[in-house]
Amino acid sequence: MPETFVDLGTVNVPSGVLVLGMAGWIDYWRELGQPLSERARTVASSGGGHLREWLCEAAAVPAAADRPLRVSASTSPSPFDEEPTIATLEISLGRKWPEAADRSVRIPLGDLPVDRCGMVIGDAAGLDADGVPWSGVAGILE
Incomplete structure (x- = not known):
């Protein structure tokens, strides 16, 4: 089977910081210190990069806050x-x-x-919010 590209939809990033992270550990960032949004904002301010603490891992990058961002995959x-x-x-x-x-x-x-639980793509601040349904802030890739 050859490689193909698939349109996965769009994601909104009102904070201006886009995060790709491991879904199974997304709720643990706050328990390990700073919330994910604060760590992601720091990394994104220098152009983007990798975040890791214990078993929690994510990548964060600066992104446009004023429009939906297209996500596709090969x-x-x-x-x-x-x-x-x-x-x-x-x-x-x-x-x-x-x-x-x-x-x-x-x-x-x-x-x-x-992550066997999937990966999330979403707004850094939205991923910190308590009680926010995943479908409202991020896409889950399985």
Whole structure:
């Protein structure tokens, strides 16, 4: 099966900080110190990067706060059963590249392990909110 691209929809990021994180551990950030939104805002202010504490991991990047951001994925066959699995995520951050930037250079944010509970993509502040349904703030990738 060849690699294909799939449209996953859009995500809103009113805080201006987009997070990709492990769903199974998303609620533990506050128990380990600062809430996820504060940590993500700090990392995003320097261009984005990887967050890790204990078993909690996420990546955070600055993103446009004034429009929905398109999320798509490439799929490739699973080595176990050849069913399509998400290989890469592509998220339009709604930001312009600096004029002097080399657009061919990738910006590594870190490696995230695959969480059996899925992965979440959402607004950093929204992921901290108590009682907010996941469907209202993030997409869950399984």
